[in-house]
Amino acid sequence: MCLGIPGEIVAIDDAATLTAVVEVSGVRRRVNLACVLPTGADPASLLGYWVLVHVGFAMSLIDAEEAHQTLRLLAELEAFADEVR
Amino acid sequence: MKFVDEFRDPALAKQLLTRIAQRMASPVLQARAPIRIMEVCGGHTHSIFRYGLEALLPQTLELIHGPGCPVCVLPREHVDDCLAIAAQPDVIFTTFGDAMRVPGSRQTLQQARAGGADIRMVYSPLDALQIARENPQRRVVFFGLGFETTMPATALTVQQAVGKQVDNFFLLCHHITIVPTLKALLDDEDVCVDAFIGPGHVSMVIGLEPYGFIAEQYRKPFIISGFEPLDILQSILMLLDQLVEGRAEVGNQYSRVVHEQGNIQAQQAVAEVFELRERSAWRGLGEIDQSGVRLRTRYAALDAEREFALRSTRVDDPAECRCGEVLKGQLQPQQCPLFGSGCTPAQPMGALMVSSEGACAACFQYQRNDSQ
Ligand code: SF4
Numbered sequence: 001m002c003l004g005i006p007g008e009i010v011a012i013d014d015a016a017t018l019t020a021v022v023e024v025s026g027v028r029r030r031v032n033l034a035c036v037l038p039t040g041a042d043p044a045s046l047l048g049y050w051v052l053v054h055v056g057f058a059m060s061l062i063d064a065e066e067a068h069q070t071l072r073l074l075a076e077l078e079a080f081a082d083e084v085r
Numbered sequence: 086m087k088f089v090d091e092f093r094d095p096a097l098a099k100q101l102l103t104r105i106a107q108r109m110a111s112p113v114l115q116a117r118a119p120i121r122i123m124e125v126c127g128g129h130t131h132s133i134f135r136y137g138l139e140a141l142l143p144q145t146l147e148l149i150h151g152p153g154c155p156v157c158v159l160p161r162e163h164v165d166d167c168l169a170i171a172a173q174p175d176v177i178f179t180t181f182g183d184a185m186r187v188p189g190s191r192q193t194l195q196q197a198r199a200g201g202a203d204i205r206m207v208y209s210p211l212d213a214l215q216i217a218r219e220n221p222q223r224r225v226v227f228f229g230l231g232f233e234t235t236m237p238a239t240a241l242t243v244q245q246a247v248g249k250q251v252d253n254f255f256l257l258c259h260h261i262t263i264v265p266t267l268k269a270l271l272d273d274e275d276v277c278v279d280a281f282i283g284p285g286h287v288s289m290v291i292g293l294e295p296y297g298f299i300a301e302q303y304r305k306p307f308i309i310s311g312f313e314p315l316d317i318l319q320s321i322l323m324l325l326d327q328l329v330e331g332r333a334e335v336g337n338q339y340s341r342v343v344h345e346q347g348n349i350q351a352q353q354a355v356a357e358v359f360e361l362r363e364r365s366a367w368r369g370l371g372e373i374d375q376s377g378v379r380l381r382t383r384y385a386a387l388d389a390e391r392e393f394a395l396r397s398t399r400v401d402d403p404a405e406c407r408c409g410e411v412l413k414g415q416l417q418p419q420q421c422p423l424f425g426s427g428c429t430p431a432q433p434m435g436a437l438m439v440s441s442e443g444a445c446a447a448c449f450q451y452q453r454n455d456s457q
Contacts, residue, residue: 056209
């Protein structure tokens, strides 16, 4: 229940109810976009975005740049360790 | 899986562990050892046991598994309320799978279902609303529980029910909020914690600001963390850095998901639908002021507490249950006399044994896997 999962928005199921289809490791499920769609925006504008899904709702747009930043920091740690060796 | 696998890299985990050991060897931290870090969220507890992180960390660093599993802190009397509602012949009772096995004073929802009650597991509150629309002649009750992570989903579903005039849909609300409970733990003299691993998905909704007082008034470092092993190890390192340097700040390791302000749309939906209760009961911890929410009066028509005139009476856990002490980090799960004998995931006595996010269940499950 509390474990959120990342999924990619691959289709819009029903724009009127803000329902999209996300793919989570090959499995498709419906999710509601009400919490991540800017007011008045077209749901289709979120196609291709990755979202964190919780109990049927997309709760956060995943920021790919921030994910890379975190990984870059971790990679630097490894590079540093190699130098020391 | 994208955004997941990258954060499980074993080589990087090793580097992080080396760094953590170096920090722990610093004179400042050696003088303070053991360093006790509480992970607030059950999702972190689950990952820590799943990946066996505790065994990899220096012995002078203790992880305390906090109260952040909503199923684990669900009082028995609330399960009894659910059972009383589900026993009404015209009711379809719906809830998340995790709530099905929590013991009430006599039964679990799962047992009541086996006995013939119409109790259905749903993945989302929207599924419960759909069941209500398909069954207009029945009263459909959704038992909503969880922290701020699931609260917006319930709030939006309530708004939809009203908007679509579904008048046979009711909410039994046991949503709770983590910040007052952290404050209660910080004020409890029995609980000594040096730093916190903050809940990732609660923070995705509420943002960073609500935790400010923990750093400012209590001088405890607080890092919001993701759920993969590298996330947790990096967060621990960030906390140790603060302790070494004598800083206490709220930081965000999980910036790919948690944005500074949280999710404003979700916060608005929650504020429109819910208001704080004066106090709420937490299993193992007792009553905590302003730690739970209920429907605002404008939504009273959907309130299952009113519809079914509930008057729950408090039911205490059996005296041998040590859940409260485990929740506060005073006892390891294995030190409870019931652990693995009177209390197992198949036959839970205390709630920490029910959900895979509960400290006792996580400990039991992965300890067994290790010895196989
Ligand atoms: S073993 Fe069971 S009774 Fe003991 S603390 Fe854990 S959940 Fe509670």
